[in-house]
Structures are given as C-alpha cells and as structure tokens.
Amino acid sequence: MSKEYVVIPMGDPAGIGPEIVVKSLNKSTAYNDANLVVVGDRNILKKAAEIDKIDIKINPIKDLADGDYRPGIINLIDLHNVEMSTFEYGKVQAQCGQAAYDYIKESHRLCIEGGAAAMTTTTINKEALKAAGINTLGHTDILSSLTDVKDPLTMFQVHKLRVFFYSKHVSLRKACDLITKEGIKNYIHRMVDALHTMGVDKPHVAVAGLNPHCGEHGLFGDEEVKYITPAVEEVKSEGVDVTGPIGADSVFYQALHGRYDGVLSLYHDQGHIATKTVDPDLTVSFTHNLPYLRTSVDHGTAFDIAGKGIAREVSLDEAIRLAAKYASAFKYSQA
Known part of the structure; x- marks a missing residue:
C-alpha cells in the first residue's frame, strides 16, 4: 500500500518551528508511515540545521511526486519569503507573520489540489500575524477561512x-x-x-x-x-x-x-x-471537519528559546505519527 503525503508548514521562522522540523525529519523513523513534505524557506531551515548541528539534505521540489522520501532529507516547497538581512530569532516580525501565513496557505493548496492527505502544523505567533495585517486567532481560524468551514471541530489526544x-x-x-x-x-x-x-x-x-x-x-x-x-x-x-x-x-x-x-x-x-497535565509533549491537536486531516503540536513558538538549539521535537514527532496513522481514513471519508 502506498504511503499518503503529509505536508508540514514550517511555522513562524522566528520561533522553534524550523528547528523541530529539522530534528523530526532527520530521525530514522521519519518516513516510516508517510511521505513528508515541508513548506517553508530554505535559508531558515539551513540555519536551523546549523544551530541544531544536524547534517540534513534540503531537497527543493515543485510537486509532491518529485520528493526523495528518506530520513535525513527535507523535501521542501521553498517559498523563499524571509529576508535574512533583517531576520531575528525570538522577535515579533511582520515578515515572519506573513511568511507563516503563506506556508499554511500553500500547504492547504497541496491538500486540496496537490495530493496531500493531511497537514501537520508547527507554531505561529498571533502578534506576528497581526503585524503583517492578518487578523486571525490562529491556525484553526486560518484554515476555516481557507476551506469555508465555519466551525471546525477541535480535538486533543494524549495517550x-x-x-x-x-x-x-x-x-x-x-x-x-x-x-x-x-x-x-x-x-x-x-x-x-x-x-x-x-x-x-x-x-x-x-x-x-x-x-x-x-x-x-x-x-x-x-x-x-x-x-x-x-x-x-x-x-x-x-x-x-x-x-x-x-x-x-x-x-x-x-x-x-x-x-x-x-x-x-x-x-x-x-x-x-x-490533557497537558497528562503529558504536554505528547498532546496533539486535531482539527476535524476540514476537507483533510490537520494535526498540530500543542505548544507555542517559544521565542525565549528559539535559535538556541534546545527545542524538543517530541510533540511534532507525535503529531506527524498520528497524521500518518489517520490520513487515509480522513481523506477517503471526506472525498
């Protein structure tokens, strides 16, 4: 049975999203259950890999079928939308809010038109979105607007x-x-x-x-x-x-x-x-009633530790695992 595609928007470049993406996709188990594609900025991911001291290959692709789905490779839809000369970790920046929104929008397109069965989101910052002129309360509201689903159902799972x-x-x-x-x-x-x-x-x-x-x-x-x-x-x-x-x-x-x-x-x-009292690292957010499955880490951008190489990727690992587990069921139940 062929693996489904799961698309991962990189998140706010100034937060820990890029770092945990690099750490998760470098693991030997990364592609066990799904083909993973990241939407983001190559320069930011390269910088995250350097900070995390991880030797990972970034493979820019145009379509999901172009990817090389093996551990140690990030198959990237590169939007190239961060100006590195003005970029700073851990700061609210309009360019980062806009970039994070663009990653979500392109990931949505890949789920609707490009063949991806699920989306696993990392972290965005509401203040950065607002600085970019994007008035939203977060991922769920953005996806609600993009899909025309007025009241998506949110579920948390832990154990x-x-x-x-x-x-x-x-x-x-x-x-x-x-x-x-x-x-x-x-x-x-x-x-x-x-x-x-x-x-x-x-x-x-x-x-x-x-x-x-x-x-x-x-x-x-x-x-x-x-x-x-x-x-x-x-x-x-x-x-x-x-x-x-x-x-x-x-x-x-x-x-x-x-x-x-x-x-x-x-x-x-x-x-x-x-849920978070049980295990904050393994708590995963699901958004139901969209045209595709969306899972997410259940933590913020952690601006206080961004760029320091100490962010833990456990929640993203679990969010990817559950997206892979349920992607097919959601894809075909909502087709």
Whole structure:
C-alpha cells in the first residue's frame, strides 16, 4: 500500500518551528508511515540545521511526486519569503507573520489540489500575524477561512484520552453563555462522527460538567439542569452511547483509563489542563471537519528559546505519527 503525503508548514521562522522540523525529519523513523513534505524557506531551515548541528539534505521540489522520501532529507516547497538581512530569532516580525501565513496557505493548496492527505502544523505567533495585517486567532481560524468551514471541530489526544472542545477562544463568561441544549446535542453528534472516522466502531462518549459537582441540582449553577442533562438524555434516546454530565474533576481521568472514547470539554482551559497535565509533549491537536486531516503540536513558538538549539521535537514527532496513522481514513471519508 502506498504511503499518503503529509505536508508540514514550517511555522513562524522566528520561533522553534524550523528547528523541530529539522530534528523530526532527520530521525530514522521519519518516513516510516508517510511521505513528508515541508513548506517553508530554505535559508531558515539551513540555519536551523546549523544551530541544531544536524547534517540534513534540503531537497527543493515543485510537486509532491518529485520528493526523495528518506530520513535525513527535507523535501521542501521553498517559498523563499524571509529576508535574512533583517531576520531575528525570538522577535515579533511582520515578515515572519506573513511568511507563516503563506506556508499554511500553500500547504492547504497541496491538500486540496496537490495530493496531500493531511497537514501537520508547527507554531505561529498571533502578534506576528497581526503585524503583517492578518487578523486571525490562529491556525484553526486560518484554515476555516481557507476551506469555508465555519466551525471546525477541535480535538486533543494524549495517550488514550481524546477531548473535544465545545468552545475555544472566548472568555469564560461567554463560554458559559454559549451553553445551550441544541448546542450540546450538536457537539455530541459531531464528536461521535469524528470518532467513527478515526475507526472507533461504537463510541462511548461523555460530557463534562460545567459547574462544580455538576451544579448539585442547581445549587452551584443551573446549566446542567436546564441544558446539559436534557441534551444528553435526548441524544441517548436517539441511540448514542453517551454519559453525562460528569464532574470535570473525574471524567478526564476515567477517559484516560479507557472508560470513555471521547469527552466533550465545555470550555478551553477545562480540556487543555486535563490533557497537558497528562503529558504536554505528547498532546496533539486535531482539527476535524476540514476537507483533510490537520494535526498540530500543542505548544507555542517559544521565542525565549528559539535559535538556541534546545527545542524538543517530541510533540511534532507525535503529531506527524498520528497524521500518518489517520490520513487515509480522513481523506477517503471526506472525498
């Protein structure tokens, strides 16, 4: 069986993205499960290799079929869009924000038109994007705009724990206001569909509680009574294997140990804390409902250590591994 192509936008040149790309693609296992293509800038990757003291070949290509897919080789779509005379590590720079956006846009094109089945993203900086005149909250919003998918589904995976997010980059007050019965029902169905695509035959899912002790029947908040429990009961009557709401102080631990195939987190930090406490290095972000699979590292640009050769590539290794594992299923389920 032929390997799928996974495309990797290099990320903000001033961050650790280029360094972890070089480290990951130099490993003997890099191409075991997929053909990897990087979209970025040759000069920046060459500099990253020098910093990391890695002897890796950079192979500029025009099309995915031109690549030489072996460890120690970076098959690169070179956009050549960083002016090295003004480039600095660890600084917010408009040119780097624009470059990072361009890498994502070209990676998207390769997934839509060029034959790539999945995208694995590294790190971008929101301030750099803003300096370049790109008003976005990050990768998910960029990909949402490029694909016309208005509400992509975000999932984090670490070990056996899969966490889906009802809301993401909104205030805690607004996250509470967004809770509705129909909204909860919709997200339960969406997470079950996503798990089916990932090969989970009969998903057993859970919904986390919003309030302490799930509100204690209205004593500490009434969202569970008014919206969450009715939503769970209605979806259950439709044949979905769903449990909840379950207190957030226990449901993630239970899922980590196999009781549930997925958990719906009701706001950003609830699920982020749960997954990153388990293992921040191996937590991988998935974006579902796009025309292709997208996985991502779950850390930032780390401007404080960029250019020092000490960035760890473990999260990128895992994001690439999972993209390779699931790429075919997503490609053909959404074709």
